[in-house]
Amino acid sequence: MFSIFDISLQLNGFPIRKAKSDLDKIVALSTEEKKQFIENQKQAIVEYHLQNNPFYQKLVGSKEYKNWEDLPVLNKSNLQSPLQNRLSKGFSAKNSYINKTSGSSGTPFIFAKDKYTHALTWASNMYRFGWFGINFNRSLQARFYGIPLDFIGYKKERFKDFLSKRFRFPVFDLSDSALEKVLKKFEKNKFEYLNGYTSSIVLFAKFLRKRNLILKEICPTLKVCMVTSEMLFEDDKILLESQFGIPIINEYGASELDLIAFESPQKEWLVNSETLFVEILDENNRVLPCGEAGRIVITSLFNKAHPFIRYDIGDIGILDEKSTLEKPILKQLIGRTNDVALLPSGKKSPGLTFYYVTKSIIEDDGNVKEFVIKQTKIDNFEIEYVSETELDLVQIQKIKEAITLYLEPNLHFAFIRKKTLERTARGKLKQFTSFL
Template sequence: MREAKAELDRIVRFSEGEHRDFIEGKKRDIAAFHLKNNGFYRNLNPSADFTSWESLPVLTKKSLQIPLQQRLSGGFSAKSIYVNKTSGSSGDPFVFAKDKYSHAMTWASNIYRFGWYGIDFNQSLQARFYGIPLDALGYKKERIKDWLAHRYRFPVFDLSDAVLEQFLGHFRTKKFDYINGYTSSIVLFAKFLKRRQIVLKDICPTLKVCMVTSEMLFDDDKTLLETQFGIPVVNEYGASELDLIAFQNPHVEWQVNAETLFVEILDDAGAVLPYGREGRIVISSLYNTAHPFLRYDIGDIGVLDEKSTLQKPVLKKLTGRTNDIAVLPSGKKSPGLTFYYVTKSIIEDDGNVKEFVITQTKTDAFEIDYVSDKALTPQQITGIEAAIAQYLEPGLHFNFNRKTVLERGSRGKLRQFRSLL
């Protein structure tokens, strides 16, 4: 960790020219390393030698769904690497590995960015809104890890008012420095505070900042969080197999990690798009020698801001996952979160609906599962259908299902939209 933190400190001090040379050198070195030492990656390439960055293949999660041992670089074993698995929120889970220095660079990156807001991982107490293993051994191990890492975990599988009241009790007695966790769970807690007319910082004055991750943060939800928590809200975008990808800086820019990663935006044919154009987010890990993550299509769609530079890329827009695109009867393709956003603007006006998710079952058919104090009225349902017809297209059919609780993934994530097509 000492070496990694020293190296990251050196990188962030580079001039623009030094940083350009650093990126080009790291790209060349990591590609050449895997072409020489990783049989799996070498077999994917038309040439065994590095010729140009653009000639390297684009990896997908599906292409990595073979046993980990077959994907490891020569000289690495299970004992000499960090091993974990993705959450599967994209529908394509897999086990991955990092060499230990690469893993240390990931943590150095986290420490650096959280430090922008006065958070010290060695001292600051985190209120953690995440899932947790429910088996006895897994639960105990995670609680021990939380204690060592200065975290207190709020499991997000049950977010009823009675449980949220218990959460609130911990904020009254513990000196939390920051909140970190899944967006949907933290938003639900903020809605609970709004109903109780409570500003969280009033009862927990040590709070400095809230970091949300893994799920979409809408502008109105960010306003809600800042109002009910009384602290800044920071949007985080990352992937466990990579690193923090983008992190909102104090100037409210979604600054892309250009120290341990190289981020490209590609079109459907694999061509690099200029800043300002929307396309597939493709990411390369510049340090991971144990496992190739080179030109890795993470499955998301986004835009790099026109003001981006190689040293300071800025993520302008994150549309959603490529497998969460709605294909409509007219042939139109629309990000599934468009449905979520339009519907959200209507059904949450009175605070009745706590959460909802949308699932596309046919080109013209959608299921909307929601949690609420009382069922939606026919007038509200008509209003939702009319708004979607106006913003997207008419002739779509919706089935509304009132639920006691929404199904979350094994780690507690809530997929706000998904297509079964």
Template sequence: MISLFDISLRLNGFPIKKAKSELEEIINLSEKEFAVFLENKKKEIVDFHLNNNSFYAALVGDTVVKNWGDLPLLNKQNLQKPLEERLSKGYSKKNIYLNKTSGSSGTPFVFGKDKYSHALTWSSIIMRFGWFGIDFNHSYQARFYGIPMDFIGYQKERIKDFLTHRFRFPVFDLSDQVLEKFLKKFRTKKFDYINGYTSSIVLFAKYLEQKNIVLKDICPTLKACFVTSEMLFESDKELLERQFGIPIIREYGASELDLIAFENAEGEWQVNSETLFVEILDENNNPVPHGTEGKIVITSLFNKAHPFIRYEIGDIGILDEKSTPQKPILKKLIGRTNDVAILPSGKKSPGLTFYYVTKSIIEDDGNVKEFIIKQTQLDTFEIEYVSEKELTSEQIHKIKQAINLYLEPNLSFSFTRKTVLERTNRGKLKQFQSYL
């Protein structure tokens, strides 16, 4: 079978062969060599952005940088300005990988990665899935994700699905009738693995539990299930293992960075130390000892198009005591949970559905700084947002249209502009909350 996946990356200008070979070299470094590699990469990326990126140079300002800890933290608010103002010399929207963050933290922005650093991201994903016998060029994926509903966006995703050998189960409607259709597909298709949003996969497992079905029994080709984007609680993990009959692997990533941590065969949440440098800091931005919780701050070691240096991602975590610079282990990730919305028709939709809805609000001008969505009654939702300018009636109409399309018609929405939004006691903005 042709390696369609690798070919499609190459055709899009991502030098995957070179990236795979560099990743291989990094993995084979001795502990001593790795320490040198890490220090060199940190220095190299900071020097590059200080000299080639006016946005980053302005952020550092007149700070005298004698050591790593003197560098300022970058947060999502810093990044809410047009992308052109944040790109390095020589990079434009035409020659980079361009995307939007999900806004699951409530603070959306547009970002860029140079093509080589994005190729490294894919190499890292390919390698980690390979730990579980999954090969992106040949393994067949059952994908529990959203999908854009506009015609062009929809067709694009479907083509991508074809090239990357995956079958998509859209997660906007997870009512029993729809889950029954999902089940039928597992009876007839030879899936190798499941990948997608935690909450949707858990809902599917609960449905299997009601039916007293173990998925592996009806789809014997299944090897593993990878859950992402939301917290996986221990009790849910046990449910998934029971109802699927395959290993359940947690991944933790951020579209603007990379895969951050991925569960290895020993069940440890291994941090990606090849392309990222991960720190855990206290509220005064000092590193905490391993085993202590703090905010997760990440540096992308290869992205030259856009600086992500000491970037505060908005999550709280703990590194295991046995972590080393070359093999850090994430002991615990605190934060990142999403509720499920229950709608008047009985339809259930994961909170992440709102990511697709709110994408229609997010413009590159950075007007909307933050937003949260609250479900107060079955058919009533409140959107609270912080912005420079009030949303126009045209924008509100666009959002309502998106909601009709992704969720269901006749839902009532109110929009309230606020100066600040309430946060959880962890300081995290919960984008979707159900008060039912």
């Protein structure tokens, strides 16, 4: 079979064959060998950047270090300086892979990867998707993502989609008439998997439920659905499984790094320990034991072009108590560090708590398609929602009672019905935002 995807990577200077071969060797390591590999690679990448990256030398304050825990934690504000100031010696925009983060954390920045590391990212994707019989060179993907709306950006993205065996459904219009066209594509094409933003795929599943349709019956070639970039709640997962008739896989990744965690066929959310090293830290940058919630801090073990060493990605999560160095398991992804609600009592609560409590009531009857919560003052919140009919006083009262029970009393809510919800430039839906 003609491997157009691999060939296009190779032609663009990304050594995918070597990356695949090297990743296979890492995966094949024994438990003890894997532990040693991780420690060696951590040390090698730090020493490389201390010798070759003035930006990282300045951050550390020296060209030497004694303990891993003494290394500074890199955050996104550190990275909002011009890219050329952050590149290692010998690297430039011409010989590196350059891209921009989505900015869903509110702090977008431009980053670089050396071409081998970018090839490793693709090899890591291919390896994990392969657990479910998906081949990037052959399997047709139904892609629910944003797309640039300018002419050149749009054409460029469509061409990349062609090379990558995927058909993109832009997520900016998810009306019933648009989803009707999506459904027609599934009737005509032999898609093997769905991939994309959770909220968009959930909306498609609700559309199917309303029509009493199972996607696998419409498109029998479907094998699996991977959701990414937004929280997947358990009830949404159940909805997707019932309306699609295929396994639903939870994916967690970052464009500047790699796939961070990917659900295995054994239903474990396995952390990528082949190309990344993941730590959970408290507010004082101390490593927390498995089972405790903290900041997710990640080291890219191979990227020589740009240091991502002890990089605070801006998310809060918990590693499973069963985790080991060579086989870490993500127990829970709680949300973003900047999505925390500060309440009048002084209590801090993850914004997703509001979303989750409200969701359990608001979607009971299938009337509300989607919603977001915004904190405008310390005791004031707005709930914007898209629905067939307006929320009634009984539903609103139920939501207020649930929030009083789970969070605290005397919070004020405005309910605003909209035709569509605002998404980021890339099409993501931010479920909770604090404007404090």
